Each structure stands twice: as structure tokens, then as C-alpha cells.
Amino acid sequence: MKKNNTRGMAYGVGVGPGDPELMTLKACRLIRENDVIAVPGKVPQDAVAYKIAVQAVPELAEKELVPVYMPMVKDRDVIRESHAKVADLLKSYLDSGRNVVYLTLGDSTIYCTFSYIQHILEADGYGVELVSGIPSFCAAAARLGVSLTEWNESLHVMPALHNAHEGALEWPGNYVLMKSASRIPEVKKMLAESGYDVIAAENCSMENEKLYRSVDEIPDDAGYFTLIIAKEKKESSI
DSSP states (O other): OOOOTTSOEEEEEEOBSSOGGGSOHHHHHHHHHOSEEEEESSSGGGSHHHHHHHHHOGGGGGSEEEEEOOOOOOOHHHHHHHHHHHHHHHHHHHTTTOOEEEEESBOTTSSOTHHHHHHHHHHTTOEEEEEOOOOHHHHHHHHHTOOSOOTTOOEEEEEGGGTOSTTTTOSSSEEEEESOGGGHHHHHHHHHTTTOEEEEEESTTSTTOEEESSGGGSOTTOOTTEEEEEEOOOOOOO
16 A cells, blocks of 8 residues: 555564564664654563564664553453554654554564554555564474474464364364463363374473473463464374
8 A cells, every 4th residue: 555655654563473583684674774663562661572672673772662552351342442542643653754663473464463553554544564573383383393284284373262162173284273371271172182283382482482292281371472283193104
């Protein structure tokens, strides 16, 4: 979409899963080149995305940091209201001709809260560009030393929060289960009955990373950044 030349551009920038060395060159460049950086949370310096990015781009600490708070609730009206407030906040910078770089964990196209802001901005004629980051499930697979797909296998990515029930794994192929933390016991039960090989990463590529090689190893109180990979068992070639 073409932008109004008097307005700034909004960038949704993925900072990757946690290791600052996994940030892209483009993400680092955009942070360096722009002065207004929007960071999810009430206190920008406490945000995980900020802590990742500032290690790769120390200049970030001197930027104008804009806290972007969106409550984690299920009330659709409250969610829509918070999205509108954030969009209006970003517009105040964009209308003055300044670009805004919005930091987001992982990739900017996968279960990303910036997507909702993007829709509002674009509907109102603002220019938006998404900058990919390494997705958490790709980083987790690499840390666990496995492939996500081979030959003709399909890959299904789903939020376990909404899919921890019998029949959720109905399609052939391998699965990535994100947003599992609040329902880990139900997810583990579903996976134990599925016949899949299960591995997982908690806080992938961060300092407190933990890797699990079976469904039984995954603790019931696994943290928010827990990602599960379920792979179909391969038939023996012997």
C-alpha cells in the first residue's frame, strides 16, 4: 500500500526468538536508523523484545521508547479498545512524519499482536511494512536438532490454547503447538494419546532455555514461552 508522503511508515519488526545473534541485519538497521521504537508492555526496558534487541543494537537504549500496553484478556470489546488506543498512539507519531519501529518477538507474521494494529493503520491509509524474524518454532527445531518436515510431510502450526482436545491432531503430518502454557496438562494428555514423538523447548535460545525430549519430561507448570513439536513416528526402513 502506498503511504501519504507527509506521514511516517510503521514497521512491524520481528526480533527473533531470544538470542540476539538471531536478529536479522534488516531489523538491526531499522532500529539504528529510526528514533521512535514502540515496545510491547508498560515499561519498555522490561520487555523481552527490548532485552533481546538492545544486546544487538546498544543504541536502542538512547531511542525514544514508546510503551505499548495491550492487556491479556478474553473480552473482545476490551481487546478492540486497546488495539484502537495503540493505533491512535502510533498515528500521533506517524502524522508528524516520523517512522515507528514496533518490536515483536519471533516473526512479525505469526500470532503477532502487531497484526491487529496493522489492519487499523492500513484501513486508515497509513503505510506499514512487516520485517520477518526467525520464528520460534524454527529456532526450537534447530536447538532440538530435528527437521520440521521431510519429503512430503505437512506441517501444521496451531495455538494449543484453543486446540487441546481430542481430534485436534486429525491431519497427517507434523505439528507445532504454540501458546500451550496455560493448558499444559490437557495438551500433554492429548499428545500422550496421539502416538506422536514429542519434543519441546521452553524459553528457546534464551539464558534460561530448557529442552524436553518426551511428553513426560514437559513440566505441568512450563512457562509462557513453551513450544511443542509433535512428529509422526517414522516406519522402520528395515
